[in-house]
Amino acid sequence: MHESVAFIWANLASRPAMLEFKRLNAGYGRAQTLFEFDLQLGAGEVLALLGRNGAGKSTALKAAIGLLPTFSGEIFFHKIKLNDLEPFQISRLGLGYVPEDRRIFTDLTVMENLAVGRQPPRAGAPHWTPEQLFELFPNLGRMRERRGSSMSGGEQQMLSIARSLMGNPSTLLLDEPFEGLAPLIVEGIAKTIRALKHKGLSVLLCEQNLRYARLVAERVCIIEKGRLCHTGTMAELDADPALRERYLSV
Amino acid sequence: MEYTSVLIQFLNGLASASSLFLVAAGLSLIFGVTRVVNFAHGSLYMLGMYMAVWLSERIGFWLAVPMAAAIVGLLGAVVEMVLLRKIYQAPELLQLLATFALLLVIKDAALWVWGAEDLLGPRAPGFAGTVQIADGALPQYDLLLIALGPLVLVVLHFMLAKTRWGILIRAATQDREMAGALGVNQRWLFTGVFALGALLAGLGGALQIPREPANLSIDLSVISDAFVVVVVGGLGSIPGAFLAALLIAQAKTFCIALGYSKATLVVEFMVMAAVLVIRPWGLLGRVPANLRGPAAVPLPFHPPSPRMLRIFAVLSGALVLLPLASDAxxxxxxxxxxxxxxxxxxxxxxxxxxxxxxxxxxxxxxxxxxxxxxxxxxxxxxxxxxxxxxxxxxxxxxxxxxxxxxxxxxxxxxxxxxxxxxxxxxxxxxxxxxxxxxxxxxxxxxxxxxxxxxxxxxxxxxxxxxxxxxxxxxxxxxxxxxxxxxxxxxxxxxxxxxxxxxxxxxxxxxxxxxxxxxxxxxxxxxxxxxxxxxxVQRSVDGLVMVMLGGLQTLSGPLWGAALFTWLQDAAARNIDYWRAATGAVILALVLLWPNGLGSFLQSKK
Known part of the structure; x- marks a missing residue:
């Protein structure tokens, strides 16, 4: 049996924020997309998980938040095993998830979207109110009563991040948050991610594009065909064209 | 018709619309969040009626009505926790089958408790008289019902629009997986919504007892009416359900008033067909968004293997020879x-x-x-x-x-x-x-x-x-x-x-x-x-046969039809409550082998 959520909350503050994948095998239905996957996200760091389209990046995030069943291996968050927990339980441990396609509730207004994500304050993680989030995303503050369906892609992306912050997470999972956005918006979101890091959040960022990852991440893991094949600092990757050529060029 | 009698018929129709709206609103809410079309929703209405008649003999009408609604709501919560939670991941058709089995069980349970005779309810104390409108008379109680429909609409609308619970319901209606990933405990949300829907159905039934005796055939007629209302109004739209309930109830009332009482069904379904052809998603409905979540990908069909063909050959041979050894x-x-x-x-x-x-x-x-x-x-x-x-x-x-x-x-x-x-x-x-x-x-x-x-x-x-x-x-x-x-x-x-x-x-x-x-x-x-x-019963029999055999197997319908026909024949002769028995068997099969009996046979190979 897993520990009760209340017990876990009480003990969160004393543990360093950390997400850990151990020899994880996972996939969709019978199709395995992640093989013996190992990864560690340290407290307060921004780690980019780089890889081509279909490499297994999203699978890792979905498995962590509990949207995909795992085949074998383990996922730990604050040393708590996540495999058998449901998404809502995992989210209530302080793990925020921002999906690739944003998944805004388009029938709901900005304020209502934020209300869905709301969770009680959590020790060891910054506490957010809608007003504080509107400081972080001024655009959203100007469209509080607007429905998700009439927002631009960039605004939806901001709302998706803000919505998961309403749960006061200690760690954020971001799945390609820059995809399809205008350069100015990309810079704005990168700035936000750096601000979140500054507030002590850990961020696991999935990204295909090294240029975007470079904006926020100091450490890099590269995944190819579902297997982790390189871990190092951003500086190392920048200094090694052969490595970039091998795993990241299209 | 005279002007006054048109007016009276119109008011009469409004009163009928209220009960219909309560049922349809519950059905729509439940479908919106859980994506389960609850066939047993009419049965909950029926239970509300019986419960209210039974209770009003003991504690009086005005206490009996809310009490009956609350009991049915509670029962709804139990049903959701015991049955529906097990089948949210099952194929859509199987969910329908399970709720239909529930309908059978509830019907026989009501037969067992209250008997086959219709139960006459009391008049509503304080609303037993009539109101004079020009030279026509309208029961006072009808006026009460007329007011109640819009009241419930407003309360539901406020709850969905303004409360956090309502916001969570709307979020889960659109993308329940994402709502879960944001920390929303869907289990309690689903139970709550189901209980609310059941409560509304029970209330609709309980309120109907001064107008109509409680009877055992009301479940199917109410559920098919509610289906029509929900589909005409647009699935998931509460105001749509209200409009459609008005439309359908008026059409039916005027049909009866004009002396074509037999044509009500035809008129009702004509209205539905007309609306759907012009507005395929209902009056206030919208094109349904694709449901998020791992889609159930149907398994491919396999042509019969040589071994299977041999089995069929043997089976056909046996069927040819069988008359030699069988009685009439x-x-x-x-x-x-x-x-x-x-x-x-x-x-x-x-x-x-x-x-x-x-x-x-x-x-x-x-x-x-x-x-x-x-x-x-x-x-x-x-x-x-x-x-x-x-x-x-x-x-x-x-x-x-x-x-x-x-x-x-x-x-x-x-x-x-x-x-x-x-x-x-x-x-x-x-x-x-x-x-x-x-x-x-x-x-x-x-x-x-x-x-x-x-x-x-x-x-x-x-x-x-x-x-x-x-x-x-x-x-x-x-x-x-x-x-x-x-x-x-x-x-x-x-x-x-x-x-x-x-x-x-x-x-x-x-x-x-x-x-x-x-x-x-x-x-x-x-x-x-x-x-x-x-x-309807025969159509559902067919669905049960197919689902018993499993949708993904070629020969499933054969085994399903054989088992069902034999079971119905055996049960109808030997068991008093054969409907409940069939229902219980179906529920057991659905819970044990959510992919059908055929898949069970295959897994044994």
Missing amino acids: YALVLLTDILIFALFATSLHFILGPAGLYSFGHAAYFGLGAYAAGIFSLQGKFPMELALALAPLAAGLAALVFGWFCVRLSGVYSAMLTLAFAQIAWSAAFQWDALTGGSNGIVGVWPAPWLASKTAYYYLTLLLCAGAIIFLWRAIFSPFGYALRAARDAPLRAEASGIAVRSMQWAAFTIAGLTAGIAGALYAFSKGSISPEAMG
């Missing part, structure tokens, strides 16, 4: 099984490979049966000719109805098939001159050379086996592959040159035609036809 009773039962095997296979053909939900497949079975009877008795055709022409009549009806049905998708299409089946049923029920009305047609006997049970058994075996093999062959023809492509990826199929709608239309017609063969054979084997041959 067993032969009649076997003939029934063969007929229903064909009926189930034809239904499976559109449910499985074509992916079209049909809740009214019995229409084509019944049309085949009626056509056979009418051709042979009124047309004085030889029996052989009547048997050959009858399926064509069913096929023709499928051609016409199918044109509408393939234009919609999913639950909407299912509701439209139900609507057409109800039209066909009420035509059979009401067109005395042609169909004999509720008495049906008697004296439909086969030609002399087929009169013996054995000869008729062989005829049935030949025709059913032939038709079943034809349907199976079609599944593995290019036509069958195109159908499955259209089912699994309609846009991609369309883009690769498959005319999706035409293919589905053809499949619908073929299925109707083959169901017509089964119906015609049934008519001549029984010698009589009654409207029950095409009732």
